[in-house]
Amino acid sequence: LAKTTQPISMDSYEGQEVNITCSHNNIATNDYITWYQQFPSQGPRFIIQGYKTKVTNEVASLFIPADRKSSTLSLPRVSLSDTAVYYCLIDTGRRALTFGSGTRLQVQP
Amino acid sequence: EAGVTQFPSHSVIEKGQTVTLRCDPISGHDNLYWYRRVMGKEIKFLLHFVKESKQDESGMPNNRFLAERTGGTYSTLKVQPAELEDSGVYFCASSQLAGTEYQETQYFGPGTRLLVL
Numbered sequence: 001l002a003k004t005t006q007p008i009s010m011d012s013y014e015g016q017e018v019n020i021t022c023s024h025n026n027i028a029t030n031d032y033i034t035w036y037q038q039f040p041s042q043g044p045r046f047i048i049q050g051y052k053t054k055v056t057n058e059v060a061s062l063f064i065p066a067d068r069k070s071s072t073l074s075l076p077r078v079s080l081s082d083t084a085v086y087y088c089l090i091d092t093g094r095r096a097l098t099f100g101s102g103t104r105l106q107v108q109p
Numbered sequence: 110e111a112g113v114t115q116f117p118s119h120s121v122i123e124k125g126q127t128v129t130l131r132c133d134p135i136s137g138h139d140n141l142y143w144y145r146r147v148m149g150k151e152i153k154f155l156l157h158f159v160k161e162s163k164q165d166e167s168g169m170p171n172n173r174f175l176a177e178r179t180g181g182t183y184s185t186l187k188v189q190p191a192e193l194e195d196s197g198v199y200f201c202a203s204s205q206l207a208g209t210e211y212q213e214t215q216y217f218g219p220g221t222r223l224l225v226l
Contacts, residue, residue, distance in 0.1 A: 041220075045217065095140065096157060099153075
C-alpha cells in the first residue's frame with residue numbers, strides 16, 4: 001500500500017497561490033492520486049483526482065510528474081474560506097480510502 | 110439534492126452504555142462506508158456496504174461494533190457496550206456504484222461526535 005507524506009501545516013495569505021506537495025514513492029502502476037479537503041466540523045470533500053501530467057477543475061489543479069512519485073495540489077488565489085485540512089490519498093482500486101495526517105492550511109487576511 | 114446526513118451530530122454516553130449512529134446516504138447511492146477518527150489519530154476505514162451486503166468489514170475494531178443496512182438504504186452503527194477508546198468522530202460516506210474501481214467519488218456526511226465517559 002503506497003504511503004503518502006505531506007507537510008503537517010502551511011500558512012498563506014489571501015490572494016496567494018498555494019502549492020501542497022505530497023510524496024508517494026511506492027505508488028503502483030494502476031494507482032490514482034486523489035485529494036480531499038476537510039473543513040472543521042465537516043466530513044472530507046473530494047477535490048480532484050489524477051493519474052499523470054496535469055488535471056484542472058474549478059477548484060484546483062493537480063500536477064503529477066512523469067515518475068508519479070509525488071504530486072502537487074495547486075490552489076490559485078486562496079481566500080480565508082480555503083482554510084482547511086488537505087489530504088493526499090492513493091486510490092488503489094480498493095474502495096476503502098486510506099487517509100494520512102493531511103496538511104493543515106491556514107490562510108491569513 | 111440532499112447530501113449524506115448523520116444522526117445524531119453529537120452523543121455523550123457513559124462507558125458500558127449502548128449507542129446507535131445512523132447514516133442516510135445520498136439517494137441512489139449503492140455504496141455506503143463508515144469511517145472514524147479517534148482523538149489524535151487519522152481517519153480510519155471501518156466497513157463498506159454495497160446495497161444491503163457487507164462488502165468489506167476489515168476495519169471494524171472488534172465485535173462490540175455492529176453495522177447494518179437493512180433494505181439497502183440507511184445504515185446504523187451500534188456500539189455495545191461502549192468503551193472510553195470508542196470516543197471520536199464517526200463519518201459516513203456514500204457513492205454510486207461505479208463501473209470501474211477508480212474515480213469513485215465518496216461523499217461524506219458531517220460526522221457524529223461520540224464521547225464516552
